[in-house]
Amino acid sequence: MIIVLKKNSTKQDLQALSSYLEERGLKAHVSEGTEVTIVGAIGDERKLSQDQLKALPFVDKVMPVLKPYKLASREFHPADTVIDVDGVKIGGKEIQIIAGPCAIESEEQLMTVAHEVKKAGVKILRGSAYKPRTSPYDFQGMGEEGLKLLAKAKEETGLVVETEVMDIRNVETVAKYVDIVRIGARNMQNFNLLKEVGKINKPIILKNGISSTKKEFLMATEYILSEGNSQVILCNRGIRTFEPEIRFPLNIGIIPLIKQETHLPVIADPSHSMGKKSLIAPISKAAIAAGADGLLIEVHNCPEKALCDGPQQLTPPEFSKLMKEMRAVAESVGRTL
Ligand code: PEP
Numbered sequence: 001m002i003i004v005l006k007k008n009s010t011k012q013d014l015q016a017l018s019s020y021l022e023e024r025g026l027k028a029h030v031s032e033g034t035e036v037t038i039v040g041a042i043g044d045e046r047k048l049s050q051d052q053l054k055a056l057p058f059v060d061k062v063m064p065v066l067k068p069y070k071l072a073s074r075e076f077h078p079a080d081t082v083i084d085v086d087g088v089k090i091g092g093k094e095i096q097i098i099a100g101p102c103a104i105e106s107e108e109q110l111m112t113v114a115h116e117v118k119k120a121g122v123k124i125l126r127g128s129a130y131k132p133r134t135s136p137y138d139f140q141g142m143g144e145e146g147l148k149l150l151a152k153a154k155e156e157t158g159l160v161v162e163t164e165v166m167d168i169r170n171v172e173t174v175a176k177y178v179d180i181v182r183i184g185a186r187n188m189q190n191f192n193l194l195k196e197v198g199k200i201n202k203p204i205i206l207k208n209g210i211s212s213t214k215k216e217f218l219m220a221t222e223y224i225l226s227e228g229n230s231q232v233i234l235c236n237r238g239i240r241t242f243e244p245e246i247r248f249p250l251n252i253g254i255i256p257l258i259k260q261e262t263h264l265p266v267i268a269d270p271s272h273s274m275g276k277k278s279l280i281a282p283i284s285k286a287a288i289a290a291g292a293d294g295l296l297i298e299v300h301n302c303p304e305k306a307l308c309d310g311p312q313q314l315t316p317p318e319f320s321k322l323m324k325e326m327r328a329v330a331e332s333v334g335r336t337l
Pocket residue numbers: 102128132164183184185186207237269272
């Protein structure tokens with residue numbers, strides 16, 4: 001931490017700051033210039049409170065050197081984390097496409113889509129049983145019945161399955177049926193829910209909030225990691241911008257940025273960010289080229305009858321065509337798919 005003192009600060013102020021740092025196990029490295037005095041706090045700066053330092057009357061500026069996220073950072077864990085779910089690796093050379101319907105609607109719908117995506121080369125099936133809808137009058141999901149169907153789809157196809165948990169009261173139930181648990185955008189800062197999934201032994205897909213910054217996203221990640229669950233997959237699902245024609249524009253640049261700063265797998269969700277079919281393929285390919293370790297793509301056997309997110313769900317033939325195109329992009333950047 002670098003602390004800049006105010007111009008009129010005195011020797012006593014400097015002494016007070018040195019004592020403040022020493023009491024917290026850090027040392028002061030003082031650099032007295034003609035204009036200002038700068039103090040480098042040497043030691044674990046995370047033991048310091050920036051707000052407390054700023055409240056000292058003789059402190060002008062406080063500049064942290066380290067990132068506030070610790071367990072997610074490359075400084076803490078330099079090598080890429082590869083998450084292994086029943087032999088399916090996320091974060092390695094192979095790009096994982098997680099595909100399936102937005103919501104689980106019936107046994108026939110889920111099984112049809114599961115077989116179709118498997119045929120196209122997918123290893124992880126998505127499907128939500130609990131839906132975070134803007135309107136309480138819209139379809140809210142099948143609940144535990146949907147989870148049972150997901151478990152059945154796993155049994156029938158051998159696919160790894162993932163679903164969203166919205167409520168702290170459902171964490172145990174959801175974890176009983178699926179391999180990977182997803183935290184949706186609207187719950188990125190539901191800290192109690194994050195702590196709860198931090199206690200289970202299942203990989204977690206954490207989506208960024210719809211107006212979150214990179215820092216807020218990574219601090220939310222720390223909530224899960226600090227409870228002991230080190231298997232977190234970060235999902236970039238776009239954010240709200242001034243552009244009304246794209247649902248939640250996906251910031252392609254944030255993919256390599258987060259990958260540079262953290263060791264965790266980073267995936268992208270072109271479906272919920274783009275919101276319409278015609279934009280899914282170009283953004284999926286761009287995300288792979290930018291270094292995404294996987295993608296979450298919605299596929300429905302009959303999108304015009306979907307109970308949720310119809311305009312963005314691909315049909316199985318559309319999806320299978322996209323898989324071939326993505327494979328070519330993956331290979332061109334030294335990955336497999
Ligand atoms: C989803 O993936 O089903 C979903 C609701 O996405 P998000 O939380 O990103 O809106």
